[in-house]
Amino acid sequence: xxxxxxxxxxxxxxxxxxxxxxxxxSEKEVTVSFHRRAHLPIVLAxxxxxxxxxxxxxxxxxxxxxxxxxxxxQTKT
Numbered sequence: 001x002x003x004x005x006x007x008x009x010x011x012x013x014x015x016x017x018x019x020x021x022x023x024x025x026s027e028k029e030v031t032v033s034f035h036r037r038a039h040l041p042i043v044l045a046x047x048x049x050x051x052x053x054x055x056x057x058x059x060x061x062x063x064x065x066x067x068x069x070x071x072x073x074q075t076k077t
Contacts, residue, residue, distance in 0.1 A: 020035040021034045022035075030055075030058070030064070049065050
């Protein structure tokens, strides 16, 4: 990534990893939903949003990165 060739770990953590998100773990996948106000250009540019990626050390369980759309509305029955 341009601009990170000589970056310190603290800068990489602050710019790429340290952002608000909700994490949901199910039997089928792990979903990380980044909050709407999170600074996401690097994540969005990675082309990984909404594309499940199998994580080998999770026995192939997919990781899905999404942007947060708010709480799901329950319908009355």
